[in-house]
Amino acid sequence: MHRLSLENEVLAVSRLYDAAPHGRSHQPWFLNLAVRVATRLSPRELLFLAKRLEREAGRRGGARWGPRPLDVDIILYGDTVLSASDLVIPHPSMAVRRFCLLPVVEVAPDAVVPPGGETVSQLLASCKDALEVIAL
Numbered sequence: 001m002h003r004l005s006l007e008n009e010v011l012a013v014s015r016l017y018d019a020a021p022h023g024r025s026h027q028p029w030f031l032n033l034a035v036r037v038a039t040r041l042s043p044r045e046l047l048f049l050a051k052r053l054e055r056e057a058g059r060r061g062g063a064r065w066g067p068r069p070l071d072v073d074i075i076l077y078g079d080t081v082l083s084a085s086d087l088v089i090p091h092p093s094m095a096v097r098r099f100c101l102l103p104v105v106e107v108a109p110d111a112v113v114p115p116g117g118e119t120v121s122q123l124l125a126s127c128k129d130a131l132e133v134i135a136l
Helices: 002-007 043-056 098-107 120-126
Strands: 009-013 017-019 030-032 035-038 133-135
Touching: 002 009, 002 043, 009 098, 017 098, 030 098, 098 120, 098 133
Parallel strands: none
Antiparallel strands: 009 035, 017 030, 017 133
């Protein structure tokens, strides 16, 4: 968190959540949280910061959805809609992942998800993800 706050203003931090693994069930559960920041960084600059923080935490390559020391995702960036090979905003799977929505609702319950216009709270209410997520 400290490293993130050096280049951004941290506005809110969710509780920590323990979540059943998505995609590869035979592995440890994952810890998740959401951080809402005010930033002057562009989406691409924020992505570069996220990747740098992952590397500094010891992340190296590995299996998709496999264990990793840190995974930083950009879920929303205001009303930005972006689709590039290495960055998609809003996060393309957020609406179907309870482990993502629960912490995001804590830090930005009324955030509107473009282009559909639903709030993250509305997405959580209609989320059909049955994987277990526990607030710590």
